[in-house]
Amino acid sequence: MNAKLPQKNTEDLTAHILNIAAIHFSEKGFSGARVDEIAKEAGVNKSSMYYRVGDKKALYHSVIFNMITQMVDTAATRINHANSPADKLKAYIHTLADLILGQPHFAPLMLREIASGGTNMSTDTLKAMNQMKGLAKTILEEGHEAGIFRESNYALVHIIIVSTFNLIAAGTPIRERLSALTDTETCLSENPELPYEKLVNDMTNFVFCALKTNK
Amino acid sequence: MNAKLPQKNTEDLTAHILNIAAIHFSEKGFSGARVDEIAKEAGVNKSSMYYRVGDKKALYHSVIFNMITQMVDTAATRINHANSPADKLKAYIHTLADLILGQPHFAPLMLREIASGGTNMSTDTLKAMNQMKGLAKTILEEGHEAGIFRESNYALVHIIIVSTFNLIAAGTPIRERLSALTDTETCLSENPELPYEKLVNDMTNFVFCALKTNK
């Protein structure tokens, strides 16, 4: 029943542990997660886990740090491949959608961490998070200078995008419970076959409509 | 040193306990909150608390239920006082802003609850939550029929508004840490004197721009 554990080299095993830990912290929060269970499911002796990653707090820190830095790195890379401000904004939205909606335990982890005031984020992690906002600022300012976007509160736009994807991602189980309760569709896209693409398109469309200049 | 506790009637004391509990659950989550601490800070004997509100889960349920139903009730009332779809949408946005940004522990509680998949929400609570989305649907559909709003994914618009205000509200401590770290302003509004009004205006503006018809 244990997830297959790679024993080849040290880094792989540690990464494996962190992945399992991410799932547990995501599902139950820091206090709700159990060190015992994480170790068991990772197929690792509990003491070995302490040997490798330290105590519960250290485990959590590592999970959060990895998550944020991976996200920022991926986003920056993908945005840099786009040329026009419009394409960059699209890349920005699509990348966030991919990362947040594509990794099921990302959003809960993030929401919980924000809910506790970032208590467990190191300064480094915080700065990395802030780089995402920096990316949004650059894109919107360039677009404004090019006459494509109207002037806007870039921080607000950033939060709108990030928060929406996070709540959609984390909200899946709640929506499922709701749709089981009611006759009317409660889903975000009317076509259950293509929820993801339609959703991202709707979101992109919404943002572009809001930002386009009045000509 | 305890918050003054009203002992006159039973309801007041129970409400007092629930308020204290809300703060603790908001700050530390369900597993992180401590029954001992809640009782102590509420100035109530722990056993008495069990006698009144039941165990930890019951306490949490009550907190969540009260919060959601209060929100829905307030929102419905205020929206019904508006006449045109545009005014109703404004009322919708402003009410959510008031409720979410005005009650400091609302947003963390909500985010945590969503993060854990609504595990602790009763069906009643869920249905109440869903009524908020129903309000949005009605407003947007009426506006569309009246030719004021373009056709839109109402569930998405609802989530955009709710999630944004929640993340802004819960994100305050993180933004404060960030602004202590960096020179450049990281706040959502550039004028620190009027953060709230400007923010809600920007948000309202953003949504209306996104929804207005192309004429």
Added chain:
Amino acid sequence: MNAKLPQKNTEDLTAHILNIAAIHFSEKGFSGARVDEIAKEAGVNKSSMYYRVGDKKALYHSVIFNMITQMVDTAATRINHANSPADKLKAYIHTLADLILGQPHFAPLMLREIASGGTNMSTDTLKAMNQMKGLAKTILEEGHEAGIFRESNYALVHIIIVSTFNLIAAGTPIRERLSALTDTETCLSENPELPYEKLVNDMTNFVFCALKTNK
């Protein structure tokens, strides 16, 4: 097998726990003692022990504090009942002998605590300890003024008496092992029937000889 535990009132039970704890700390030191074992032998649930006295450190602090203050109180009372400096010095020596030799776990506790630099002594405890030295000072100075004792380093005299009784008391098991090994007597008194009285007499005699004026 458990020591009879008085359940009458709260203070008695706490005192009972502290007595058992004193034995364990005395025999095995702070790190060597086991909270489990103390609770078990005291016939008390481990959690109850935490409820009453706090964690291991708090337990230890209480033990040490009680021990020292009891000793100082008893000694002061008994010395005050004597009149002449000579009688007071005798009372001083006999009281210390009674307390240190009469309570088997006193000396090991004291020696370990001194060995670790008084790390676990509160300022109050330290001051209480110092009062014992103050008693010695007063006695020797009065005796010197009365022409009975020669001038002396009172702090040294104090340490000589205290340390000797402590090492004798704590050294019992070692002497027993030695006497089992060798033919020659290794005991402190040659008459095994009266070890205690002879010992205290010898000690008193030794000190008085050392202090008497050269006439």
Added chain:
Amino acid sequence: MNAKLPQKNTEDLTAHILNIAAIHFSEKGFSGARVDEIAKEAGVNKSSMYYRVGDKKALYHSVIFNMITQMVDTAATRINHANSPADKLKAYIHTLADLILGQPHFAPLMLREIASGGTNMSTDTLKAMNQMKGLAKTILEEGHEAGIFRESNYALVHIIIVSTFNLIAAGTPIRERLSALTDTETCLSENPELPYEKLVNDMTNFVFCALKTNK
């Protein structure tokens, strides 16, 4: 950052480890000391330490044994260089003072070991310890026969000297804390410049006064 470790030959490295271990056992006792820390501070791999000196108990045994035998050897040698019983007693006292007061971790180790009933002393170590008492016996008996010393309980005299120096040595941190608390001098010698010499002189004087014959 580690203490320089001599890797030239095996004996040096083992001695180095034992020195570090002595400090740790002295400061924290057997149970309080940590094998990990000893190895780390000695700059030696933990497994290597096991290979060289065995487990924690073996480590401790070696430390204690070395310490006792060194003390006895040194004392015996120095006493044998003196001629008259008076000089021998002086040599006895001065040697013990040198050894006990001169090696900061000697006294705590010894006190702890006595406190735990010599549990960790091998028979060899015990016998070595006992030789010290034998030296005292010889000196005092010779002096008595020569009419210089009055008849005395030699074992008591031995313990007085040994215990006093040990408590003075181990008590330094406590006296420092006390002197920081009080205005009045709490030191053993009134002149802080010469604490050691005055102390040993006072002690020697005290013992000689106590032992001298009444003529």
Added chain:
DNA sequence: TATGAATGAGATTTCATTCAT
């Protein structure tokens, strides 16, 4: 010999809940 990694057994502490009055 030397070493990084691993681990079992056990230690301390926590905490929601219940008991007895």
Added chain:
DNA sequence: AATGAATGAAATCTCATTCAT
């Protein structure tokens, strides 16, 4: 209704020792 005391079950963490190379 109210409360101080009690507690079982479990959670986190530690540490001497050994394994594998």
